[in-house]
Amino acid sequence: MTDLIARREALLGPNVPTFYDDPVHIVRGEGVWLYDAKGRRYLDCYNNVAHLGHCHPRVVEAIAHQAAQLNTHSRYLHEGILDYGERLVAKFDHGLSQMLMTCTGSEANDVALRMAQAVTGKTGLIATDNTYHGNTTAVAHLSTRRPPIGGYPPHIRRVPAPDSLAPLGGSPKAQAKAFAANVAQAIEELEQAGHGFAGLMLCPIFANEGMPGLAPGFLDATVNVVKRAGGLILCDEVQPGFGRLGSHWWGHELLGFAPDLVTLGKPMGNGHPVAAVVARPDVMAAFRNAFGYFNTFAGNPVSCAAANAVLDVIEDEGLVENAEAVGAYALGLLLELRHPLIADVRGLGLFFAIEFARDGLPDGAFCGRVVEAAKDRGILLGRVGRAQHILKMRPPLPFSRENAQMLATTLKDILQEMPA
Template sequence: MTTVLDRRARLLGPQMTTFYREPVHVARGEGAFLWDTDGRKYLDCYNNVPHVGHCHPRVVDAICQQAATLNTHTRYVHDMILDYGDALTAKFGSDLESMVMVCSGSEANDVALRMAQAMTGKTGIIGTDNTYHGNTTAVSQLNSSKVPVGGYQDHVRQVPAPDNLEPVGGTREGQAEAFAKGVEQAVAELEANGHGVSALIVCPYFANEGFPTLEAGFLHRAIDVVRKAGGLIIADEVQPGFGRIGTHWWGHEKLGFTPDIVTLGKPMGNGHPVAAVVTRQDVLACFQDAFKYFNTFGGNPVSAAAAMAVLSVIEDENLVENARDTGAYAVGLLEELAKRHDVIADVRGSGLFFGAELWRDGKPATDVCSAMVDEMRDRGVLLHSVGRYSNTLKVRPPCVFNRENADQLAEVMDEALGAVT
C-alpha cells in the first residue's frame, strides 16, 4: 500500500483526497459491496454514485451496446439524448421541461449560475455558510470548506445554515424565519453594492450541512424574499435526487417548493460521468442567447444510454420504495443504538440518506466521529462524516441497500462505538 500511495502522491498530488487512516485499495464492486485487492469484502454505506448498485448489469450492458454502435457529440442529431430528455423531464412537475446535459455536478451548477445571471441581469449569489456545490472557479466561491485564493468575491453571500442541535435563531420552531432573515440581509447587502440577486442556490436536503430535519415549507419565506428581489431558485439535487430520500424523487418536492433550475450529477449515470441542468424553456432560451455554450461530451450517446438505464432500473426495481422502507428500518436500528450509547445525540434522515450526530460533554464529538469512521472501515463497513463540526456519521449507500445490510451496519456500529468510547 505504501508504494501505491507514494506513486499516487507523485502522480496526483500529495493532497489528493483519500478516505480513512488506511485507505481502501479497491478492486471491484457489486451491488452494495466493494472488494479490495486482498479480496476483503466491505459493505458500502457511503457511495451514492453507484445509485442502483455497483456495476449493475443493465447499466453496464447499456454502456457497452451504445459504445459499440455510436458515440459522438451533440452537434450531430441523435435520438438517445432526446429519449432520455423526455424520460427525465417527465419526473418533474410544473414547467421544468428543458435541459442541458454536462459531465459533472460542478459543471451543472456552473451552468445554473450563468442561467440565473442571464435571466435576471444580476450577478449576486446566495448560498449557505456550510455547503459545497462543486469546484469550478465560479462554484468554488460558494464552498465553505476552503476560502478561495483572494477571498470570497463581493457578489457572493453565505447565510447561516439550518441545524438540528444548533438551530439558526436558537430554536427549531423559529429556524425557518431566522434563515429567511439571513437571506433578507444577504439580499440587502447585494442590492446595496450593486450586484443585485441572481439566485439562491441550496441543496434541498442540506446534505453537506448535516441533513437537518426540516418540514415542508421551511424555505417558503426565504424563497419569497429572493423572488421579490428578482432572483431565481436553484435546487442542487446532486445528492438527494433520483429517489434517494425515499419519500419523493427530488428533495425540493419533499420541502414543498418548485425551483426555477435543478442541477443533477453523481448518481445520474451510476458512475458514468453524466450530469444535467433542468429548467424552464424561457430560462434555457435566455441562457443560450447570453452565452455561447457547448459541451463536447455532455449528452453524448453513451452517457445518455447510461442515464436512461439508471432511470429504468430505479423504476423496475422499485428503488424509491426500497429507499423509503429500508431507510426507515435503518433509522429505527440507529435509534435503538442511541439508547445504549450516550454519545449519540441525534439520529435523523430520510430514505437511504441518514446518520447519527455525536456529542460528548456538551460539545460536538468530532474526535469520536473520526475514530468511528476508521473503526467501521477496519470492521468492513464504509461510511464517513459530515456537518459543520464533522461530528455526524453519514450513511448514504447505493439504493439497493436492504434490511440485511442495515442489520450488519447497526451491529458493526454498536461494536465500534463500544470500542472507541
C-alpha cells in the same frame, strides 16, 4: 499499499485526499459491496455514485452496446439525448420541462449560476456558509472547504446554514424564519453593493450541512424572500435526487417548494460521468441566448444510454419504494443505538445521519474514530458537518434489510467499545 501511496504522491502531487487513515485498495464492486485487493469485502454505506449498486449489469451493457455503435457530440442529430431527456423532464413539475446536459455536477451548478445571472441581468449569488456545490471556479466561491485565493469575491454572500445542534434563531421553531431573514439581509447587501441579486443555490435537504432534519415547509419563507427580490431558486439535487429519499423522487418535492431550475449529477449515470440542469423554458432561453453554451462530451450517446438505463432500473426494480421501506427499517434500528455522545439520529429514505456532540459541542474527533473503526470491520461510512462530527450514510438503493442489520449491529458494537 505503501508503494501505491508513494506513486500517488509522486505523480498526483500533495494533498490528494483518500478516505480513511489507512486507505482501502479497492479493485472490484458489485451491488452494495466493494472488494479490496486481498479479497475482503466492504458494505458500501456511503457511495451515492453507485445509485443502483456498483457495476449494475444493465448499465454496463447499455454503455458497452452504445460505445460499440456510436459515440459523438450533440451537434449531430441523435435520438439518445431526446429519448432520455423526455423521460427525465417527465419526472418534474413546476414547468421544469427543458434539459441541458453536462458531464459533472460541478459543471451543472456552474451553468445554473449563469442561468440565474442571464435571467436577472444581475450577478449576486447566495449559498450557505457550510456547503459544497462543486469545484469550478464559480461554484468553488460558494463552497467552504477552502477559501479562494484573495478571499471570497464581492458578489457572493454566504448565509449561516441551518444547524441541528445550534439552530438559527435559538430554537428549531425559530430556525426557518431566521434563515429567511439572513437571506433577506444578504440580498439587501448585494443590492446596496451594486451587484444585485441573481439567485440562491441550495441543496433542499442541506446534505453537506449535515442533513439537519428540516420539515416540509421549512423553506417557504425563504422562497418568498427570493421571489419578492426577483431572484431564482437554484436547487442542487445531486445528493437527494433520483428517489434516494424514498417518499419523493426529488428533495424539493419533499420540502414542498418550486425551484426555478434543478441540477443533477453523480447518481444519474451510476458511475458514468453524466449530469444535467433541468429548467423552465424561459430560464433556458435566457441562458442559451446569453451564453451560446456547448460542451463536447455532454449528452453524448454513451452517456445518454447509461442515464437511460439508470431510469429503467430504478423503475423496473422498484428502487424508490425500496428506499422508503428499507430506509424506514434502517432508521428504526439506528434510533435504538445508545451512546452518551449521540446527539441526534435522523434519516430520509436511504440517507442517514448520526450526530455526535460532547457537552453540546460537535465532536468531530469521536466521529472520525467511529468511521475508522467501521472501515476496519467492513463498513464504509463518511462524515460531514461543520466540525466533521456527523456520520453520513448514503448506501446504494438496492440496500436490503439484511444490510441495514449489519450496519446497525456493527455500529452498536463499535459504540459499546468506545468510551465517551
